[in-house]
Amino acid sequence: MQHTGLPHEKHIHLPNAGTLKQLMEHRGECSVSIYFPTLQAGPETQQNRIHFKNALKQAEDGLRACGSSDEAIERTLAPIRGWADDEERWAHQGHGKAIFLHDGECHAHRLPASVEARTLVGDRFHVLPLIELQSASLDHYVLCLEQNGPRLLHSSAFAMDEVVMDFPSLSDVLGEELTNETQQGHSTNGAGGRHIFHGHGDGSDEEHKKELRKYCRAIDDAVRGILPSERTPLVVVAVDYVGAIYAEASHHGNLVGRVTGNPGSFDREELHRRALEVAEEQLRSPEHQDLERYEAARRTSKTTSDIRELLTAATDGRVELLLVADDQLRFGSWDPEKRKLSAAPETPRSENELLDLVAREVLAKGGRVRFMGDEDLELHADEPAVAVLRF
Structure with missing residues (x-):
C-alpha cells in the first residue's frame, strides 16, 4: 500500500481483482477498514464529512482497544487526518468510500455504489462489502465507432469509464490503399474517423466497405489486446452498417450485441443504459x-x-x-x-x-x-x- 491522496482517487471504481486479492491477503495487527456512504451533490453532501469524522473516531477507539499506543494511533491515522478540511476532496465523491489503513499506509477508493457505514480494526482488512459490489458489477466493455474515432469504455452496473489506449490510424492500416475520399476525411481527423465511419450512410460503396472492413479488423486487434480475455463481453455502438461490418470483421469471442446509432448522439448516461440493456441478459446468466x-x-x-x-x-x-x-x-x-x-x-x-x-x-x-x-x-x-x- 501507499499513501493515498486525491490523485489516487481520481476515478470512481471498484478495486480490481488483483487489488482485492492483496487486501484479502494482508495481515498486520491493528489494521483499519472504514466504509461509509457518500453523496455527490446538494446540501446533503455535508453528511459525507460527518460520516468521515464518525469513522475516524471509531477507528481511534478501535486502535486503542487493539492495544495501540497514542504514537502508533497517530502514525496509522496520519494519512487521513487532514481530510475533513480538504474542500477539493469532498467536492468529488462517488456513492461510497472505502479506506484501508495500517502503520502509516493508506489505500482509499471512491466507490460507484453506496455501502453501509462500518469501521473495523483487527489483524486483517474487512473486505465483504467489496466482494458484494464485485458480485453485482456486471462488468463488460463498450466499443464506440464514431466520426471522431473509436473509443473503448469499461462499463458495469454502476458506472462507465473510458479506457486510455492507442488505436491504429487509418494511414497505419490502409497506407496507399486509402481512397481519395477517405484521405480527405483522414486529413481533417488524425484519429481516422469522419469518412471511414460516416462516408456513406448506407455503406454502398464497395471500395469504402473494403477499407472499413480492414480498419475494423485493426481496431478489433487493438481492442482484443486490451480486453481481459476472449470471453469478456463486448458491446459495439455504431450506425447500422458500420456495426454490421465490425461484427463480420471481429475475431473477439464474445461480441454480445450492438447498439445501433451514432455514439456521439448519446450522452454518457444514455450510452451506459443502452449498452447495459444489450449485455444484461448474458451478464445475468x-x-x-x-x-x-x-x-x-x-x-x-x-x-x-x-x-x-x-x-x-x-x-x-x-x-x-x-x-x-x-x-x-x-x-x-x-x-x-x-x-x-x-x-x-x-x-x-x-x-x-x-x-x-x-x-x-x-x-x-x-x-x-x-x-x-x-x-x-x-x-x-x-x-x-x-x-x-x-x-
Whole structure:
C-alpha cells in the first residue's frame, strides 16, 4: 500500500481483482477498514464529512482497544487526518468510500455504489462489502465507432469509464490503399474517423466497405489486446452498417450485441443504459445458473446454511458456491484448527466478522461468492447465507 491522496482517487471504481486479492491477503495487527456512504451533490453532501469524522473516531477507539499506543494511533491515522478540511476532496465523491489503513499506509477508493457505514480494526482488512459490489458489477466493455474515432469504455452496473489506449490510424492500416475520399476525411481527423465511419450512410460503396472492413479488423486487434480475455463481453455502438461490418470483421469471442446509432448522439448516461440493456441478459446468466445449481443441490442435501457448518466447510475447501442473502455484521470467534466457534470478544475485531471469514475462505479456495435477495434463497432470518457443497 501507499499513501493515498486525491490523485489516487481520481476515478470512481471498484478495486480490481488483483487489488482485492492483496487486501484479502494482508495481515498486520491493528489494521483499519472504514466504509461509509457518500453523496455527490446538494446540501446533503455535508453528511459525507460527518460520516468521515464518525469513522475516524471509531477507528481511534478501535486502535486503542487493539492495544495501540497514542504514537502508533497517530502514525496509522496520519494519512487521513487532514481530510475533513480538504474542500477539493469532498467536492468529488462517488456513492461510497472505502479506506484501508495500517502503520502509516493508506489505500482509499471512491466507490460507484453506496455501502453501509462500518469501521473495523483487527489483524486483517474487512473486505465483504467489496466482494458484494464485485458480485453485482456486471462488468463488460463498450466499443464506440464514431466520426471522431473509436473509443473503448469499461462499463458495469454502476458506472462507465473510458479506457486510455492507442488505436491504429487509418494511414497505419490502409497506407496507399486509402481512397481519395477517405484521405480527405483522414486529413481533417488524425484519429481516422469522419469518412471511414460516416462516408456513406448506407455503406454502398464497395471500395469504402473494403477499407472499413480492414480498419475494423485493426481496431478489433487493438481492442482484443486490451480486453481481459476472449470471453469478456463486448458491446459495439455504431450506425447500422458500420456495426454490421465490425461484427463480420471481429475475431473477439464474445461480441454480445450492438447498439445501433451514432455514439456521439448519446450522452454518457444514455450510452451506459443502452449498452447495459444489450449485455444484461448474458451478464445475468451466471446468476440464474447459480440459482439453478442451488435448487438442484438442495434436493440432494448438498447445502448448508448453519454458520458453524459454513465456517467448517469453507475452511476445508468444500464450498463450491456461497450465496449470501444478508451482509449484516455477525461476530464470533472461530478457531480453524479446532473447528470451534465461540462468542466474540467484548470488542469485536475484523477477524471476528464471520461472513467475511467465510467469503474470503471460499474465494481463496476456488469457490464462488454471489449476493442474492432473501426472496431467492428462502432462508430463515438468522441464516445470512447458504453454501452449495462440493462434497
